[in-house]
Amino acid sequence: MLNQLNALKAVVLRYTLHLITLAFGLFVSACMNLHAQVPQVLKDINGSVTLSSQSISGYSFVTMNGIAYFVADDGINGLELWKTDGTEAGTVLVKDINPGVTASSPTNLTVVGNTLFFVATTAANGQELWKTDGTEAGTVLVKDIVSGTSGSAPANLLEMNGTLFFSASTSGLGRELWKSDGTDAGTVVVKDISAGTGSSSPSNLSNLGGTLMFSATTSANGIELWKSDGTNAGTVLVKDINPGTASSSPSTFFVAGNLIFFRANDGVAGVEIWRSDGTEAGTFLTKDIRPGQDGITTSLHTPVGSLFYFVYSDGVNQRIWRTDGTEAGTFSLDDNLYSPGSLLAFNGELYFSAGNSTNGSELWKTNGTTSGTVLVKDIAPGLNSSSPNSLASINGTLYFSALTSETGRELWKSDGTDGGTILVK
Numbered sequence: 133m134l135n136q137l138n139a140l141k142a143v144v145l146r147y148t149l150h151l152i153t154l155a156f157g158l159f160v161s162a163c164m165n166l167h168a169q170v171p172q173v174l175k176d177i178n179g180s181v182t183l184s185s186q187s188i189s190g191y192s193f194v195t196m197n198g199i200a201y202f203v204a205d206d207g208i209n210g211l212e213l214w215k216t217d218g219t220e221a222g223t224v225l226v227k228d229i230n231p232g233v234t235a236s237s238p239t240n241l242t243v244v245g246n247t248l249f250f251v252a253t254t255a256a257n258g259q260e261l262w263k264t265d266g267t268e269a270g271t272v273l274v275k276d277i278v279s280g281t282s283g284s285a286p287a288n289l290l291e292m293n294g295t296l297f298f299s300a301s302t303s304g305l306g307r308e309l310w311k312s313d314g315t316d317a318g319t320v321v322v323k324d325i326s327a328g329t330g331s332s333s334p335s336n337l338s339n340l341g342g343t344l345m346f347s348a349t350t351s352a353n354g355i356e357l358w359k360s361d362g363t364n365a366g367t368v369l370v371k372d373i374n375p376g377t378a379s380s381s382p383s384t385f386f387v388a389g390n391l392i393f394f395r396a397n398d399g400v401a402g403v404e405i406w407r408s409d410g411t412e413a414g415t416f417l418t419k420d421i422r423p424g425q426d427g428i429t430t431s432l433h434t435p436v437g438s439l440f441y442f443v444y445s446d447g448v449n450q451r452i453w454r455t456d457g458t459e460a461g462t463f464s465l466d467d468n469l470y471s472p473g474s475l476l477a478f479n480g481e482l483y484f485s486a487g488n489s490t491n492g493s494e495l496w497k498t499n500g501t502t503s504g505t506v507l508v509k510d511i512a513p514g515l516n517s518s519s520p521n522s523l524a525s526i527n528g529t530l531y532f533s534a535l536t537s538e539t540g541r542e543l544w545k546s547d548g549t550d551g552g553t554i555l556v557k
Contacts, residue, residue: 161322175223179212180209186320194241199266201226203238210235213250215266226264227271230254238262242289244296247314249274251286258283261298271528274312275319276304286310290337292344295362298320299334306331309346311362322360326350331440334358338385340392343410345370347382354379357396359410370408371415374399377386382406384430389438391457393418395430402427405442407457418455419462422446422551434475436482439500443472454500465498465505472496476523478530479548483508485520492517495532497548508546509553520544 193202198217199508209228212235216223229236229252237250243249246265253259257273258281264271277284277300284300291297296314301307305324312319325332325348332348339345344360353372356379360367373380375398380396386391396406401420404427407413421444422428432443444453444464452472455462471493472486482500487493488556491507492515498505511518511534518534525531530546539555546553 158250169437175216175220176206176239177223194243194248196243196266197246201241201264201266203241205235208233211237213238213252213264226266227263227268229271240298242291242296244291244314245294249289249296249312251289253283259285259287261300261312261319263510274314275309275316278318287409288337288346290339290344290347292339293362297344297360297450299335299356301331301338304329304358306454309334309348309360309367310335310454318336322362323364325358336383336385336394338387340387340410341390345385345392345408345410347385349379350379355381357382357394357408357415365406370410372410373397373406373415373520374417384433386433386435386440388435388440391438391440393433393435393440393457397427402424404428405440405455405462407440407455418457419459421462428431432473432475434477434482436477436500437480440483441475441482441498443475451496452486452505454498465500467501469496469505474521474532475522476525476530478523478525479528481548482545483523483530483548485523487517491515493519495534495546495553496522508548509550511544 136407144390185231193200199215201213201215203211204214206293209282210233212228213226215226236254238250238252239253241248246460248264250262251259252262257276260276260283261274263274263453284302285434286298286300288366289296296312297311299307300310305321306326308330309322311322334346334348337346347355347357348358354374356372357370359370372418378399380398382394382396384395385392391409392408393405393407395403401417402425404420405418407418420505430442434441439454439456441452441454444451450471451464451467451532452469453464468488469486474485476483481497483497485493486496491510492512494510495508497508516538520532520534523532532544533541534544535541543556545556
């Protein structure tokens with residue numbers, strides 16, 4: 133059993149030990165539409181691997197054409213790109229990109245059509261942009277942006293309109309916005325935003341209805357909100373939120389409906405929640421929740437449909453809020469709830485954990501109204517807490533872990549009703 137658990141650690145890099153066997157089986161069956169009823173170890177990739185912090189953070193599964201791709205270390209090739217079709221025979225190394233035990237450490241796995249782009253490191257090229265069609269022969273360097281071993285360190289990969297956008301760093305331009313169609317010739321800088329060797333450092337890349345939204349730095353405006361249509365001329369400042377050289381430092385971008393929500397500081401209200409439709413006039417503060425320069429501290433942001441949910445802290449209490457992008461539509465859902473967490477969009481509503489004066493930390497849901505913010509089930513009755521976490525939506529069912537005195541922390545599922553919220557095993 134210990135060998136199996138260690139193997140699963142290498143495959144399912146971020147799941148908890150309590151749920152790892154069940155969660156991985158559910159994940160694979162969801163990705164590949166398999167019909168296996170009993171979750172099981174697919175392959176003992178490395179039965180005695182000892183994970184480092186590098187190997188368990190920053191990696192995740194992505195699916196392309198019914199195949200799940202992930203990063204693992206088999207003890208022979210280092211951290212490399214793997215794939216699985218849900219069978220032991222079909223769980224294989226795609227390519228030993230950096231030959232031998234030295235890892236290529238693929239990151240930023242991003243699907244564009246039938247191509248999986250990622251960032252990998254080799255002794256010959258440094259950290260550069262790679263792609264794969266799922267075969268060893270089709271796993272190749274896209275472009276050696278910085279010739280030689282230095283590497284351009286691509287980051288912030290995002291697919292939009294069938295094109296890959298990312299940031300990369302060169303000695304001549306600094307870190308700027310790039311795009312790629314998967315060819316050497318089609319991998320080009322979009323715009324030298326900072327003009328010269330300085331870096332605009334594009335980050336928070338987001339797709340707002342076919343427009344690329346991101347934050348970038350210039351000497352004239354500081355760190356502000358930008359947009360791009362993929363052309364030099366169409367890459368422009370949206371709004372100088374904190375006028376002049378001061379920075380509003382937009383961050384935490386989330387698209388909800390036809391708006392993008394983010395945190396920014398205009399120099400007057402402090403850090404608050406802003407919204408933008410991609411125009412200067414349509415970019416403004418949703419509400420000055422905490423008047424004055426102090427601003428707010430937020431965490432756990434989740435869009436559901438056209439609504440944007442976030443957890444706001446005033447330094448004493450944490451409350452769950454929602455906004456539709458208007459001041460009137462920005463409000464706390466229930467001031468009696470404390471410590472909301474584990475936010476997840478499911479069946480058009482927001483599910484989360486929270487407690488109140490009657491119940492400990494339990495599973496709640498909301499449709500965005502105060503009256504529609506309700507307890508799903510009091511799993512650990514009374515003021516005891518089941519502390520739901522690791523919420524995941526798989527094939528129309530909500531899965532999560534919960535704690536009871538009878539079973540300890542185990543896997544639960546819910547259809548959103550009290551009666552349909554039950555222990556899986």
